[in-house]
Amino acid sequence: MESLGHQPSDLTTSQASSTGTSPLPDHVRAVTRRRYGGVTELQVERIPRPEPGRAEVLVKVAAAGLDRGALHLLTGTPYAARAAFGLHRPRQPVLGLEVAGEVVALGPEVTGLAVGDRVFGTAAGSLSELAVARAAQLATTPAEVSDEQAATLSISGGTALEAVQRHAQVEAGQRVLVLGASGGVGSFAVQIAAHLGAEVTAVCSAGKADFVRALGAQHVADYRTTTIGELAGPFDTVIDIAGNRPISELRRVLTPTGTLVIVGGEGGGRWLGGLHRNLAAAALDPFSRQHLTWFVTRQSRELHARLGDLVATGAVRPAIDRTVGLDGVADSLTAMGQGTLLGKVVVRP
Ligand SMILES: NC(=O)c1ccc[n+]([C@@H]2O[C@H](COP(=O)([O-])OP(=O)(O)OC[C@H]3O[C@@H](n4cnc5c(N)ncnc54)[C@H](OP(=O)(O)O)[C@@H]3O)[C@@H](O)[C@H]2O)c1
Known part of the structure; x- marks a missing residue:
């Protein structure tokens, strides 16, 4: 040893x-x-x-x-x-x-x-x-x-690609909010959504605002000084990677038929790590015109190959x-x- x-x-x-x-x-x-x-x-x-x-x-x-x-x-x-x-x-x-x-x-x-x-x-x-x-x-x-x-690429990029494309099905012209934009998953999610032609609003700490803007976010807010409700919504999609905000708060900034994708978030408790939010989203989804969902990344050759192509073409760095x-x-x-x-x-x- x-x-x-x-x-x-x-x-x-x-x-x-x-x-x-x-x-x-x-x-x-x-x-x-x-x-x-x-x-x-x-x-x-x-x-x-x-x-x-x-x-x-x-x-x-x-x-x-x-x-x-x-x-x-x-x-x-x-x-x-x-x-x-x-x-x-x-x-x-x-x-x-x-x-x-x-x-x-x-x-x-x-x-x-x-x-x-x-x-x-x-x-x-x-x-x-x-x-x-x-x-x-x-x-x-x-x-x-x-x-x-x-x-x-595989976990961070793969999770971002699944969230933005498979679950949120982000399209050009849509308004996308990324919470946790400065991290491993978020730095890919911002780039992929921007590459698809979305208008991205990113939430991170103030010191990382320039970094996140350089990834393609058009609007950046500091979660320490701005509440979710103060953001200039509504958003077609919320990609929730950090912050563990209550589902009700996130739904209020979504359009009536918008999509919330819960990816994760730290500090949600030592036993379940915030899983109660995922369960709440799944329980509410059938009764709402909004789509409320969460997922665990499914690693596959196809997913990785798509990421490889995005990096090879320069769409994602x-x-x-x-x-x-x-x-x-x-x-x-x-x-x-x-x-x-x-x-x-x-x-x-
Ligand atoms: N569902 C899945 O299959 C899956 C897959 C991978 C990861 N995850 C989960 O996703 C989460 C993020 O993973 P990651 O690899 O991206 O982590 P990470 O690299 O640590 O990034 C998290 C980022 O969020 C920012 N942040 C912290 N509090 C925030 C808040 N209140 N609002 C907005 N941003 C905040 C942090 O920096 P600043 O505070 O300085 O901005 C940090 O850059 C983790 O909980 C992870 O377990 C889930």
Whole structure:
């Protein structure tokens, strides 16, 4: 086990590659935690090389993204999520979900991918030199897209794309309100809605207003000085990513047939994390002309491929706050918790 200091990598020295001539290392460096807690639980340690299952691939990680889910998986909150991730301790000791890199080994049932392909998508345990991903959750990285950009896309970009296109079905000319516009998901949601031709009003803290304006928001408001009711609505769509405002307050700024999409929000309680708002929206939806909905991101190759195209054509430019090594993960997660990041953190193992 190592401290958080930088160590030479087995992978760099043994040159695992698509040629198949160099053996893969037996051990790799990874960011792990063995129990739920704060960033002090994190360590960079050498772990046995993960092995892909039948429908999985092994990815040599060029870059991994940090999304808010990493903090949830670190702290084990909201507690309800532990049913999926491990009741008493995390089932997957390696942190990280978003990945970009090169395929270095394939399970026997994998189709559509080959050793040597540049890929990006979702891999539980992506903060490692090698990570296993389900082939169905990886897409080919377009030539125009860097590994760093690709590593930001799957969870943050994917969630934004699902919210704006699949659930809100935003169209040109519509008025869209994005709450939580300055974060990982929000920085993509603003860009995607603006790209679709919507007039975007973004809510974030005052210090991030210029950042959010540069993403394509036409109007920006600070949630510390402006209430939702004071915004110049009504809006065809509200994309609710942060703030945990009451549903009734959000409905009042929607048009009579507008759509509210609840994505998330921090500070909603340690047990359910604000899930009561999602349940309230689902319960009210059948009785309202407004469409009130929420979702959990469904990661897929198709979703990632659409994101890859948006970045390749320049329609969307991932906002990257910083790029760090594995030993920079703890500080970056602290910054995420403090709300000081502008967009995404990329980790290069
Ligand atoms: N439904 C899903 O499948 C799904 C998928 C991914 C994420 N999520 C959830 O979505 C939420 C956001 O994720 P993320 O990755 O974008 O997090 P993030 O990167 O931490 O961004 C959240 C942003 O919201 C801003 N903010 C905080 N309070 C606010 C308020 N009252 N009003 C407006 N903005 C506020 C924060 O900065 P400033 O306060 O400085 O502006 C921050 O930039 C999280 O709760 C996450 O768990 C859900």
